Amino acid sequence: MPVVTLYANRLEKMLKRDMKSIIEMLPYIALDIEEEGEDYVKVEYNPNRPDFSSDYGIVRALKGLMDIEDGIADYKQRKSNLKIKVSKGLKIRPYIVSLLAKDGSLDEESIRQIISMQEDLHNGLGRRRKKISIGIHDYDKIKSPLIYTTAEPDTRFIPLGESREFRLDEIIKQHELGKRYGDIIPNTYPVIKDAKDSIISFPPIINSSLTQVSSTTKNLLVEITAIDLKRAEDALSILAITLHDAGFKIESVEIDYANKKIVTPNMSNRVMNVDLSYIRDIIGLELSEKEVIKALRRSRLDATIKNGKVRCMIPRYRFDIISDVDIAEEAAIGYGIYNLEPSYPLHKSSGNRDIKLKFIDNAREVMIGLGAIECINFDLISKELLHTIGLEYKYSVEHSKSNEHEILRPSIIPSLLQTLSINVHEPYPQIIFEIGKVFEDQEEYRLACIIASSDSNYNKIKSYLQAFLRGLRGIDAKTISSRHPLLKEGATASIIINERLGVIGEVKSDIVEAFKIRTNLSLFEISLDKLYHLSK
Amino acid sequence: MIELKTLHEIERRIILTLNGNTLTLDTLASKSGLNMDQIRRGIEWLRYKNLINLNEKKRRVIELDKKGLESLERGMPERILVNILKRLDNIRINELKKEFKLNEEFNAAIAYAKRKGWITIEDGKVRLLREDKSNDELLIERLKEGALSYDSLNNDELEGYEILKTRPDYIKENIIKDVEVSLSSNALNLLDKIEAMKEREIDVEATAPIIYSGRKHPLQDVIDEVREILVGLGFQEINGNYIQSSFWNFDILFTPQDHSAREMQDTFYIADRKSDEDLKNIAGRVAKIHKDGWNYKWDIEESRRLVLRTHTTAVTIRYLVDNKPEEGSVFSVGRVFRNEKLTYKHLAEFHQIEGIMIGKNLSLRDLMGLQREFYYKLGLKKVKFWPSYFPYTEPSLQSMVYFEKLGKWVELFGMGIFRPEVTAPAKIKNPVLAWGGGLERIAMIKYGLDDVRELYTNRLNWLRSVARCPL
Known part of the structure; x- marks a missing residue:
């Protein structure tokens, strides 16, 4: 989850409260405290709240719950003269939205907060810039109007952070960001140019060094290019409210598509009508109308109630609110989760365990009664382990982060051999077993047991198998000579009860040695699914 | 001076049989009723304690x-x-x-x-x-x-x-060399006392040879404890497969197909296999909900990709869809998977417990009450709740629980009410309270482990030493 760093000096200034009481309140707007330093805390925020991607958004919410300010946050914008013309040739990334933020100033930390917000929006809402990408520019370096169009691969400009001109195709092939994001715009070169024909941005890859923002910048241009217009407007609304809170005057920009003109940002509130009783039912409390309105206002929404209907106003940047239930949650959070008294539900039901799992519990109990020690290993094992013992597999996973977890084990035996291998210094005899899923032809429960001792042999393990089958099912199995890659020829058998249920035998000495075990091993493995489904 | 209490029964019998005589081992065996093996052991112990003298004697033997x-x-x-x-x-x-x-x-x-x-x-x-x-x-x-x-x-x-x-x-x-045994002066002095000792008195204080009991894995103990609590609270256990289609793991739970949780870097996808399950009408309803809520075209093929379940909710929701209960309580405890590198606090496979309660008029406060009751039965008396977020529940909470043993608050289970975007396509009418989380953290605290991987390492010295109900 994305992380925001909150500095005590900024928060205390913005909220006029001490840091201790601020930190106490953070969890109640669903922020997880990751790290607490002397003058800062790092918090994780949930992906449904991209408006929390800077401290400005977090402060906005805290003001509500700390009774500093409630209702929909103050926001104003004016019209600017800036126009962006969109060329028809943009097939892959056809949308652009924009705003101007004027007459503000950003100190170093404010710039850091906004850049970190931009990165979070790129990764979250933008799905790693694929759906949207954001450019923030020093507007005073730009000559309006702008055009969003495509360029030839050999067009040149100086990318942000570089000291020489690059060709666009050179950026894709050689620049770090080009290599990382180039796949989003295959064989096309979208650019934003100003009236002097200077490239100010090569979305979604990189801005021009020309428009770089610094602590002396007064006026900002924000542009967002996208494959999805709604998502671009969502992101823009967060930038608008954030820059507004940071002290800028927001101005709208006219976007001139070939067939229509739109003005962005559009920050009008939405209205949703929700039954008052629904909110009360979800929370489980007979809140009064006044309480509900106050709770929603503390969540930085607004509401009126008439005839049992809550008319709820939602600011543009709260696009995470899509259903009635989201309003109910906002009411619960605004009311204060700490004010809700838990109540045990009056609900009649009788509990029981799953029948098959109960069977498996019984299997476990019989094995323990035989003096065996239960092991629990992972279902995912390495290719190498299977290779060591020459077993085949049928199920594997894609792109595992570790080569220890590539294959869904086709048998429990490799896991138990590994277990014995790390326990060679422990007293023998070692009688171990494991019950777990294996994925041979299909997913099934199996039991495997290994006896490691100097007197471990076929007869010994067969005694255990017999005792297990009699103890669990009151039956005997046939053991018919067979072969198995891990087991000695002549001391290997299939376990048969109507059909083949498993295998029993003595482990080959080269396998024993491969696991650096210095005693004799005999084992059995049996399908608990098949044993469960047996009938008379 | 020798402590008489520590005399083994064999030693006692040898001393009483000798009683001032000098005997060969054979004679001693036949007179004492002990076998040669016991005699040899007893002689060895007594010699070490200076209670006997041994003499070697040569003898002509004919045959x-x-x-x-x-x-x-x-x-x-x-x-x-x-x-x-x-x-x-x-x-x-x-x-x-x-x-x-x-x-x-x-x-x-x-x-x-x-x-x-x-x-x-x-x-x-x-x-x-x-x-x-x-x-x-x-x-x-x-x-x-x-x-x-x-x-x-x-x-x-x-x-x-x-x-x-x-x-x-x-x-x-x-010529044969015979060993002859007689009591030492030490033993002769003690003879009266030894005679007075009760028959069959053995060294009851000595440690006996070590053997190990069979044992359930300690993690299974925690799993079973939790299962017992839930059955006691009236929950019915359900169980399902580890391999699930994306549909049951994600789509039906209103997780959009481009959600980051669905990326390969978080989720294990099964190679070269797809689900061919007939999803019937429910697929259409899910497509519409995704379109309305997330503004994109839902792809049924994407939903057929097989994953190792990332949560047991895949099993729960299938139960709800198949059975459409108006009310009831079910739970499951099972393995879930995340594409993670193993560290001392993260596993790629771990156990999750999940419970749901469905019924008329169930509320957020009921969910909190249910949770508090569950923790209470685990012996955890202090609980607090914070808002949280999960794609398929709203409202969502997380719980913090105070562990006396650690002297601190620990984040445990998450919970929420299933979103209407989840229940509507599944045709479930009543609210569904859901909660769940990993079990390993509870096990780590119970067994005092700092590294979660220890639970899956199967070191026998640990497995053999963990007591079931330690003081």
Whole structure:
């Protein structure tokens, strides 16, 4: 989850409260405290709240719950003269939205907060810039109007952070960001140019060094290019409210598509009508109308109630609110989760365990009664382990982060051999077993047991198998000579009860040695699914 | 000074049997009723405690050799000769030789029979005089039972021995070293006390040899404890597969198809396999909900990709869709998977517990109450709740629980009410309260582990040492 760093000096200034009481309140707007330093805390925020991607958004919410300010946050914008013309040739990334933020100033930390917000929006809402990408520019370096169009691969400009001109195709092939994001715009070169024909941005890859923002910048241009217009407007609304809170005057920009003109940002509130009783039912409390309105206002929404209907106003940047239930949650959070008294539900039901799992519990109990020690290993094992013992597999996973977890084990035996291998210094005899899923032809429960001792042999393990089958099912199995890659020829058998249920035998000495075990091993493995489904 | 209480029963019996005598080990064994193995062990212990003296003594021992053993079976040659004469007295010597059969022994048989005064030969005819047992015959019979000490022979036997010694291969003689045991002065002084000790008193304080009991895995203990609590709270257990289609793991739970949780870097996708399940009408309803809520075109093929379930909710929601209960409580405890590198606090596979309650008029406060009750039964009395976020529940909470053992608050289970975007396509009408989380953290606290991987390492010294109900 994305992380925001909150500095005590900024928060205390913005909220006029001490840091201790601020930190106490953070969890109640669903922020997880990751790290607490002397003058800062790092918090994780949930992906449904991209408006929390800077401290400005977090402060906005805290003001509500700390009774500093409630209702929909103050926001104003004016019209600017800036126009962006969109060329028809943009097939892959056809949308652009924009705003101007004027007459503000950003100190170093404010710039850091906004850049970190931009990165979070790129990764979250933008799905790693694929759906949207954001450019923030020093507007005073730009000559309006702008055009969003495509360029030839050999067009040149100086990318942000570089000291020489690059060709666009050179950026894709050689620049770090080009290599990382180039796949989003295959064989096309979208650019934003100003009236002097200077490239100010090569979305979604990189801005021009020309428009770089610094602590002396007064006026900002924000542009967002996208494959999805709604998502671009969502992101823009967060930038608008954030820059507004940071002290800028927001101005709208006219976007001139070939067939229509739109003005962005559009920050009008939405209205949703929700039954008052629904909110009360979800929370489980007979809140009064006044309480509900106050709770929603503390969540930085607004509401009126008439005839049992809550008319709820939602600011543009709260696009995470899509259903009635989201309003109910906002009411619960605004009311204060700490004010809700838990109540045990009056609900009649009788509990029981799953029948098959109960069977498996019984299997476990019989094995323990035989003096065996239960092991629990992972279902995912390495290719190498299977290779060591020459077993085949049928199920594997894609792109595992570790080569220890590539294959869904086709048998429990490799896991138990590994277990014995790390326990060679422990007293023998070692009688171990494991019950777990294996994925041979299909997913099934199996039991495997290994006896490691100097007197471990076929007869010994067969005694255990017999005792297990009699103890669990009151039956005997046939053991018919067979072969198995891990087991000695002549001391290997299939376990048969109507059909083949498993295998029993003595482990080959080269396998024993491969696991650096210095005693004799005999084992059995049996399908608990098949044993469960047996009938008379 | 020796502590008498620590005398083993074997030691006690040896001391009482010796009682001032000097005995060989064999004699000691037969008199004490202990077997040689017990005697050897007991002697070793007593010697170490300075309660006995050992002496080595040499002894001549005689036993039968080859011919002696033959004689035992069929008689000495002169005896065979005499037996023939008992049937055919006064026969010619060459006829006698024919009857005798053992040619090479015939001359010796005649000579010894004459020497023993049993026969006389006149005019080439042999006549029987008497046939009394000779001393050498008596000795051979006595040696039937095995070797004898030279010292134990009586005068007749000694005479027999002198005769047999002159005849080759009848008898052999060895020198044997005997160990003789007697009580030391220490033991003699203590004899009265030892006699007074009760029979069968053994060293009850000594540690016995170590054996290990069979045992359930400690993590399974925690799983079973939680299952028992939930059954007690009226929950019914359900169970399902580890491999699920993306549909049941994500799509039905309103997780958009481009959600980061669905990326390969978080989720294990099964290679080269897809689900061919017929999703019937529900697929259409899910497509519409995704379109309305997330503003994109839902792709059924994407939903057919198989994953290792990232949560047990895949099993829960399938249960709800299949059974459409109006009310009820179900739970499951099972393994879930995340594409993670293993660290001391993260696993790629772990156990999740999840419970749901469905019914009319269930609320967020009920969910909090349910949770508080569950923790209470686990022995965790202090709980607090914070808002949280999950794609498929709203409102969502997380719980913090105070562990006395650690003296701090620990984040445990997440919870929420299933979103209408989840329940509507599944045609579930009543609210569904859901909660769940990983079990390993509880197990780590219970067993005092700092590294979660320890739970899956299966070190026998740990598995063998974890008590079921430790103090």
